[in-house]
Amino acid sequence: PHALVFLEHRGGSLDSGSLSAVTAASQLGGQVTGLIVGNESEVPAAIEAAKKVKGLNAIVHCTSPQYTASLPETVSPLFEKILSGSTQYSHVVSAHSSSARSILPRVAARLDVPAVSDITSLEHDASASTTTFTRPIYAGNAIATVRSPSSVPIKFFTIRSTAFSAALCEEGTSVEATSIDPTEVADPPSEHVKTSLTKSDRPELGVATRVVSGGRALKNAETFESTLYPLADLLGAAVGASRAAVDAGYADNSLQVGQTGKIVAPELYMALGISGAIQHLAGMKDSKLIVAVNKDPDAPIFQVADVGLVGDLYQVVPEMIEKLKQ
């Protein structure tokens, strides 16, 4: 097998989800080539970063002002060119990120092949040319094992980043980086207007090793911040929120953990004032240690918590902060 991994980058550094995608691609047992697409101010740094990634055998890169925003309408034709005809690639892999999962299915459809989303494990049978994946369905309440048959010449899949460790980076490896010509789209049908990223000094929710999350019991945006942030900072944790807290306006959309938000699997997940709706559990139940504080002893969150404390979070959290400092 020969996998093409879509390496996403921001400001010249590679997304950690893409490093997990390299790990997944390596498990196919063959060659792994990384693809870097972007404009001229980002691509050189991304190439340097990619050269250090263990598990990559080659890098191909493509630079054009048109690729600044990585729009599916402009990037897809490039993928199609790389993958059409007698291509060497048997698999196309990416993180299940908002950008890659917008692009890959579009390309797959144009090549008339199915795609498999958000996989958590894989096994490739080289002699039969089949790849078998597991992936959560029904918000993780069931696990499907699916096989992509040999009749599918190029197997597209996106990976759940929390299920694969990030590929290691090391100095001194030097893989060949090859430039390819862009496929310019004349008169693109879509245009990027602006991106607004939520700024935070805390670790990024999707990759943080510790997460402190709050729910509806946090009352409002002020108490959400004043209660959770000191604890999160003390633990070096990212801040998360339940859908209820996001819908009530206590926390930003980008902090939502759950079926429709971020899927996280940190070392520590602390659920404060979160009842544990099934949609929330779907987003965090693979965490290593789950700590829950809730006033309601019957809250479903306690069924998945390793350490549950029934109590008022407005007393528990300050006490916890004080005692953790000691």
Add this chain to the structure above:
Amino acid sequence: MRPSAVRLLNILVPVKRAVDYAVKIRVNPQQTGIDLNVKHSMNPFDEIAVEEAVRLRERMKDAVKSIKVVTIGPAKSAETLRTALAMGADGGIHVEIPESAPAPEPLGVAKTLRAIVEREKEKANVDIVILGKQAIDDDMGQTGQMLAGLLNWPQATYASKVVIDEANRVAHVTREIDGGAEEVKCKLPVIITTDLRLNEPRYASLPNIMKAKKKPIEKLSPSDLGVDLTPILETLKVTEPPKRVGGGKVENVDELITKLKEAGIEAVKS
């Protein structure tokens, strides 16, 4: 003086009947799937898509000429179409498959929808296809992007705000992306997929439910459209996720801190 005639918009909303989001699903003993003998309803993201189409018409009045909903599924999926019609869609298309047929895959669904878009052309061009970002049963999240690829139309996935400028035939869409939001401008015709916060779907009123019973539903088969919905991927089995053994309780904060320390978790700064 009236401005030059703006072509009126036709909106197509694909909807899927899925196991209701509140149902606690169970894997069947044969491990071939889940017990489907439970409450079903419209995929919540598709409900948001229907709502958005109806709101576009409420905002843009006569500029929206038609809202058509389409579903692919067994006989019972007609109920899902009726729900959408009661919310305000004008007519429906039901691509019926046997109850025993395996669930179609996104690629097959996208090909079917392409065939419908092509077929509608004979009457009126579809300008906007708006659909859920994913179905909460298979969680694939591919259909919109695949349809956009097949039609070679622009796509705006994970929409949290949609504004249509009908005079310039452009859609301004705010999208939810990892870590924030992005704004894109797409020429019509366009594919839009909905995210959670685009709107809150309405409940259909009783008079509208009654009215919906009289709205037309056209029945088609996959072969009428020249499409094959046989899945390509083979589902080998469906299993329960590994059970998490939770339920551990502590009495007070001291015990909680001890547990954290046992797990090697301490403050990073004081």
